[in-house]
Amino acid sequence: MSFKHNNIMTKGLVLLSLWLGVAGQSLAEYKLNFQEPVNAVGREIYSLHMLVLWICVVIGIGVFSMMIYSIINHRKSKGAVSSDFHESAKIEVVWTTIPFIILIAVAIPATSTLIKIEDTSNADLTIKVTGLQWKWKYDYDNGVSYISSLNADHNKARQKGSGVDVTKIENYLLEVDNELVVPINKKIRFLVTSDDVIHSFWVPQFAMKKDAIPGYVNETWTTVEKVGTYRGQCAELCGKDHAFMPIIVRAVSEEDYKIWMAKQLASAEAAAAEASADKVWSKDDLMARGEEVYKGKGGCFGCHGANGEGVAVFPKLAGSAIAVGPAATHTDVVLHGVPGTAMAAYGSQLNDLELAAVITYERNSWGNNASVVQPADVKAAR
């Protein structure tokens, strides 16, 4: 099986693009077919796709050449006289039966591949994937858990009027702050769910796509044969920033995976210790951390704007009744979300310290001047 470009077709398309005057720098990079699969199921899906494609091409050539032949030859201007045949039960039976047989020939390999895709048993490792507007949360079975969002530089560049030439950015829209890390040659089971609207978890080279649906835990699985970075994107419309929540998976050797995991466990412990201490923080410290959360992990700026001015139909925070009103109401909104709107419940995404910091930041920025919220207050409100 070859994933190389079909030369004639590629050249033809290059010429076409040149002719249209749209030749860009990335001309050599475009693909005409699936990205190269990195596991056995992916290769099976690819060959099934090519099988059906070729069947369609052959039938198409047959039907189209018959039509083209008659368009050229059976025209009045060439003196063609119309025949009057218009019925034949025999022909109708033949061309009903043949497609039926072809379909059965396709259905047999399709069935066996489908059964493999849906067999999530005997997994070596399970990772829970939660879709959030507009980022992903990954939970490993040993408790390591983190949120993965679009790389901050890419996020700045993609804003309208950013003044950045995005064609100069490597892997534009396909970089995140925290990659999902998996070991190679292991059966990895993903439990896919969502906390708000429906998303879809898709990494093309794994040939795996599963919807993340609130209230459902869907299962899917993959194995990765080669060390490398694999890039995917959300595949179900999930609102404003649907195009800006990529999925980046770094597949590493088993030893590297163990080293990485040990580091994660250590830093998770440290963070938990810091956040749970009932220490009283200074306003300046909370503001500094709050800004980090607001513009980073929490992703608050995505809807409420970098300066609390609101984005599109989403409310502004500068001078908002909630942000300058009673701290308890503000804390409740951030902790539990607002049902029926895009405002998520951040209680499950951020720890007490992060929540206290971001709430304090919102209450004391952009001209707002209200009370400070401490981690202990958040803990009590949970």
Place this chain on the structure above:
Amino acid sequence: MSETMTHDAHHDEHPTGIKRWLFTTNHKDIGTLYLWFSFTMFMLGGVMALVIRAELFQPGMQIVDPNFFNMMTTLHGLIMVFGAIMPAFVGLANWQVPMMIGAPDMALPRMNNWSFWILPFAATLLVAPMFIGGNFMSGQGPAFGWTFYEPLSGQYDKLAFFVFAVHLLGFSSIMGAINIIATILNMRAPGMTLMKMPLFVWTWLITAFLLIAVMPVLAGAVTMMLTDKYFGTSFFDAAGGGDPVLFQHIFWFFGHPEVYIMILPAFGIISEIIPTFARKKLFGYASMVYAIASIAFLSFIVWAHHMFTVGMPVAGELYFMYATVMIAVPTAVKVFNWATTMWRGSMTFETPMLWAVGTVFLFTIGGFTGLMLGVAPADFQYHDTYFVVAHFHYVLVSGALFGIIAGVMYWLPKWTGNMYSEGLGKLHFWLTMISMNLTFFPMHFTGLAGMPRRYADYPLQFADFNQISTIGAFIFGFSQLIMLYLIIKCIKGGEKATDRVWEGSHGLEWTLPSPAPYHSFETAPEIK
């Protein structure tokens, strides 16, 4: 006697000006209203498509914000489906069904008037939220995709506008469908048995039953959305014990027959046109009727092939895959029948024939990609990518829309009494044909390479094909102005059309004078 006379006199009274159009109960006037409404919506939806394509011309956000972009994709889809394609077919049915079955008018003329006049209000409710609120460019209208999946649609703050717009569209469609069924079943000329009906009439009869079956399901879905949003129910809200996937099942139980509602009447038009210009009877009339009926039946039992990735049990996926690929059989039969009708005919290629043959070629490509999408394991890769966008534009643009244009060109001389300009017609056809492929063919590649649909911005490797699509889309859009000019020119005058118009024409509508009289057949013709 005197009563009959007043009755006749009343019929001859033609109000003029705005009143003629507001109060009309005439099938031709109402057909005209439907067609102009459809054209207006086609232009509006087209402008939205051009906003989408302009934004996607290069990576990065240049023209609109993501929320506005999502609103454009949503309204483009809804307007084209409910505002352009469906009303155009009802308009064609209004004009043609009475003339083709030998009836004076539709069976239920007052309801006919009402079913049309609901539409402008529905369209207004759909589009108005764009302008309600302070900031137009922020995208204040619906921005959740034309499939309005819950829970995303539940986050929309002006959901009630959308729900009531869909209700009105549903009323209109159901009334239109009832009228068409009543007309076809009761008003056929003596001797016209069901199996002697023209195929356009057959396809509309079946389409009308599909409409009556599924529009109430759609109404149910949006009503549940409404009560979830405003009255505290939890049909689709997982947190309240509801089920977001239930929404998709209900939506696609409507949605799949809906795609056949949009294509079957086009099949009927093609089946009228090809025999006319091949000067040869349609091959396999009976098998055509059975194929349409089978497609209509199958359309009810395949809906979850739109949902292979929601996490169905494997047995469910297998069933929906098998049932879906089965549709290829009757569809193939139809294509074979059209090709065989052309075979050893004596063909000429006036504009309607060009559109009809173009439809057969390109719809077949859309049919092939449909078969590919039906194969569930491969669908996991295609699902929600540009491959799907390419597929449904090949069936809806080069199937439904091309079919509608073919029908308009075919019957326009009968409606206006004037021939249109062949030169303009051919120019419009070739520009549209080329730009259609330039727009949508590259989407197959972007989709296979992994570009998800409904993306306001995309990684760099998709840039080239997106540029080609955008250039194609602009040529396509502006080419449609040629059609507008052609039609206005034809209404205003031109070479007088004969009654038969086309050398190979067949069927009752061609026995009427051109332009056709206000009340089509005052005396029913006899069919032998």
